[in-house]
Amino acid sequence: METILPKFDSVFSIDCVIFGFDEGELKVLLIERNAEPFKDWWALPGYLVEQDESLDTAAERILYELTGLKGIYMDQFYTFGDVNRHPQGRVVTVGYYAMIRLSGNKELKPVPVTDYARKAVWKPIAELPNLAFDHDQIFGRAFGKIRTRISYQPIAFELLPxxxxxxxxxxxxxxxxxxxxxxxxxxxxxxxxxxxxxxxxxxxxxxxxxxxxxxxxxxxxxxxxxxxxxxxx
Amino acid sequence: METILPKFDSVFSIDCVIFGFDEGELKVLLIERNAEPFKDWWALPGYLVEQDESLDTAAERILYELTGLKGIYMDQFYTFGDVNRHPQGRVVTVGYYAMIRLSGNKELKPVPVTDYARKAVWKPIAELPNLAFDHDQIFGRAFGKIRTRISYQPIAFELLPxxxxxxxxxxxxxxxxxxxxxxxxxxxxxxxxxxxxxxxxxxxxxxxxxxxxxxxxxxxxxxxxxxxxxxxx
DNA sequence: ATTACTTAGTGTAAAAAATACACCCTATCT
DNA sequence: AGATAGGGTGTATTTTTTACACTAAGTAAT
Known part of the structure; x- marks a missing residue:
């Protein structure tokens, strides 16, 4: 007996929550979407995972393509799989986060492989706009994660020069x-x-x-x- | 401009790591597979997520169908997405874990919706066999999780009568x-x-x-x- | 009833870590 | 020379953590 995998119209994606610290403010990296749905909205950098790449690899690639940040090591923190989280179909997304040194990385140069995003920008978390999809929720969970983690591991250095x-x-x-x-x-x-x-x-x-x-x-x-x-x- | 989601042959699944404590031993719930690949191997209870169910819901359903355990609340701990983790195609799996009271739950009655698994059994973690797929790795990460968590939260009660x-x-x-x-x-x-x-x-x-x-x-x-x-x- | 056995249950002193708290120092600017 | 702004420092108290060993109570066997 052989089980054959069904072919669903399922898709998975990565969303990245990248924290930076600059001018005394904690910031998060957002993109401005240039594609439907949620065209013109702010969103976390994220995109679909390819067939032949692992999640970790995909995360690194996607972050690079959308923001120009290269070789950023991210930790996976949660996977979001509500049925209706994406208006166009079932998309399960894996959340990754990183805390990075913002100095020297201030220049964001998205690789224009798609016209999916218009630009990438550091936004102070104090003035976070409403985000596309369920990205508010994803951001919230990532922020909770670093807050908890900094409470028992001295990880804040990653953010400083x-x-x-x-x-x-x-x-x-x-x-x-x-x-x-x-x-x-x-x-x-x-x-x-x-x-x-x-x-x-x-x-x-x-x-x-x-x-x-x-x-x-x-x-x-x-x-x-x-x-x-x-x-x- | 409208982005249409591509239709990949991608699929996602849930794997459950259920810990129990009985006769002074820490145990984990395993199934004996009755389907290829890895027919006759021990594996974590796990199966594919349906199109119209959230990950949390799927986890609960799958655990129930494979082991008869009903209404078990599980926490998601990690998502495993290596390209070749499943021999038949790309399957990303979301790991869930729970610690449960074993007393009264000793009777495992899988719901025979499929002939996918032959039976479900509590195995002492001290004598864990090699598991199917990358389930050794999944188990290891779950075990690390409870070990870390018990170190700062008194959660052990969940396992005791x-x-x-x-x-x-x-x-x-x-x-x-x-x-x-x-x-x-x-x-x-x-x-x-x-x-x-x-x-x-x-x-x-x-x-x-x-x-x-x-x-x-x-x-x-x-x-x-x-x-x-x-x-x- | 005595005895042997097995686990239950208990306290203290010492060391380490966490907390509360306020003033002088030093470089720069005018 | 003086004003300003943040840099840098110590101590006493409380709380938490650690190390450590014997008696008490119930059961079982004789």
């Missing part, structure tokens, strides 16, 4: 966690993690006392992942 | 975390969570001093979710 000050780092935490933190306790804890390398360099171009710059120590960071519930011994 | 002793609870933690825990510290911590209700009842049928039974207090539990990273103030 290579060299950053402790105050910048703290601001970022405050934006994501949406609350004020105590400066001394924050510094104590961060430095205690032992994943910051103090540099011999200072901030430049500020009109007040320049702060020390730090860099994030990848090797030590790798060891730190995941605290486990402990009951002693 | 309604009334349980602290020693049973500790054994379960030890099995999932794969390490010995200290009895006094474990009890102190668990009772401190304030989500256990001590009953006026004792264990029965044991040939030694009977332990007190506890019940898990749902209301208090709901408040406990997610600790946040704190920097004071």
């Amino acid at each position: 290579e060299k950053f000050t402790l105050t910048q780092l703290q601001h970022l935490y405050e934006v994501i966690l949406n609350k004020k933190l105590d400066k001394r306790n924050f510094r104590k804890k961060m430095l205690n993690y032992g994943i910051l390398k103090e540099l011999d360099e200072k901030q430049r171009g500020v009109s007040y006392r320049a702060a020390k710059l730090y860099k994030f120590d990848k090797r030590k960071y790798a060891r730190l992942f995941q605290k486990e519930l402990s009951f002693g011994k | 309604e009334k349980f002793t602290l020693t049973q609870l500790q054994h379960l933690y030890e099995v999932i975390l794969n390490k010995k825990l200290d009895k006094r510290n474990f009890r102190k911590k668990m009772l401190n969570y304030g989500i256990l209700k001590e009953l006026d009842e004792k264990q029965r049928g044991v040939s030694y001093r009977a332990a007190k039974l506890y019940k898990f207090d749902k209301r208090k539990y709901a408040r406990l979710f997610q600790k946040e990273l704190s920097f004071g103030k």
Whole structure:
């Protein structure tokens, strides 16, 4: 007996939620759609997966084509499969997210393989417009994910420039966690993690006392992942 | 301009990783396949999603049809989309998991809608056979998920009978975390969570001093979710 | 009834981590 | 020289985590 796979009109897609941090604001990368449905709406960068590419590969390709961002490693966070989430048929979409350094990546150059999107833009999450399809929901889940994750893994570095000050780092935490933190306790804890390398360099171009710059120590960071519930011994 | 969705021969499926705890062992629910490919192999309960059902609905239905377990709430944990994961074509599968009370659910009665599976069986994870497709990988990721999750959320109750002793609870933690825990510290911590209700009842049928039974207090539990990273103030 | 056996149940001291809290320092600008 | 703005620092208290070992209670066998 041999089972043959049915041929459904099913299709799957990827949607990417890319977070960036710039000018003290947390931003997300959106495209302006140039195709129906939802023509002219803002949407998360996303497109259909090809037959011969894995989800991870597709995510990287799609992000590149729509925004020009190259080689961005993304994590899958959830798959959205409501029957009517796409008005033209059944489309199950796999959500991916990444937090990236925005400096140097400010220039977005979509590869014009299609006229599917008009442009890609960084939008502050504080002023997020309504998004196409169920993208509000997808964004919300991704944001929840990074908020939870930053609470037990020091992952905020991914969003900062290579060299950053402790105050910048703290601001970022405050934006994501949406609350004020105590400066001394924050510094104590961060430095205690032992994943910051103090540099011999200072901030430049500020009109007040320049702060020390730090860099994030990848090797030590790798060891730190995941605290486990402990009951002693 | 109107985009029309292409008709690919793409298909998606659900695979379920259902954990149970019985006789001191952590078990997972498997089916014995009765169809090609991988006929006669053990596999996770899983099947194709219909055109007109959401992923969550499909998961519940498929689990029911293959194992007889009804109304099990499952969480989605990852979507597997390697190009060649299914020998007959492109099948992207969405992984769901649940931890359930095994008592009373011991009787598995697959609904014989297909001859796709021969039977469903609880297998101790210590003696897991090689599974069909990439189900080893799917299982592994689900197991990692519950292990991580139990480390910061007291979710182990879902696996225990309604009334349980602290020693049973500790054994379960030890099995999932794969390490010995200290009895006094474990009890102190668990009772401190304030989500256990001590009953006026004792264990029965044991040939030694009977332990007190506890019940898990749902209301208090709901408040406990997610600790946040704190920097004071 | 005594004894042997098995698991239940309990407390404390030490160390580590988290918290609350406020002032002086230093570079820049005028 | 003075004003401004953010940089940078310490300590005492509380809470949490950890290490560690014996007695109590019930059952079963004689």
